[in-house]
Amino acid sequence: RGTALRWLLKTFSSCSKVGDPHPGQPYKGGHFCAFLPDNREGQKTAVLLKKAFDCGLTFHIKSCNGEERVTWGLIPHKTSWDGGKARNGYPDALYLREVCTVL
Numbered sequence: 001r002g003t004a005l006r007w008l009l010k011t012f013s014s015c016s017k018v019g020d021p022h023p024g025q026p027y028k029g030g031h032f033c034a035f036l037p038d039n040r041e042g043q044k045t046a047v048l049l050k051k052a053f054d055c056g057l058t059f060h061i062k063s064c065n066g067e068e069r070v071t072w073g074l075i076p077h078k079t080s081w082d083g084g085k086a087r088n089g090y091p092d093a094l095y096l097r098e099v100c101t102v103l
């Protein structure tokens with residue numbers, strides 16, 4: 001097991017826009033953390049994830065228990081450095097290939 005790139009993201013609460021599930025409704029932001037291995041393939045994936053973030057593809061607004069909130073979008077992220085695929089962590093030998101296919 002090597003070192004990790006840790007990506008910390010904070011989204012702010014705001015009001016949804018046209019194209020969101022309920023335009024004009026307030027939604028809650030949140031704190032998000034994702035991990036990539038600190039190697040050539042992980043760094044290449046980090047560049048692609050940054051581009052996806054800049055294009056607004058990382059998160060979406062979802063209704064949860066009657067309130068709108070920011071959640072991860074369709075791009076898979078590893079939110080734990082361990083625990084395996086079942087716990088959204090590593091080891092997961094196919095993750096980098098799968099996320100690059102999505103990107």
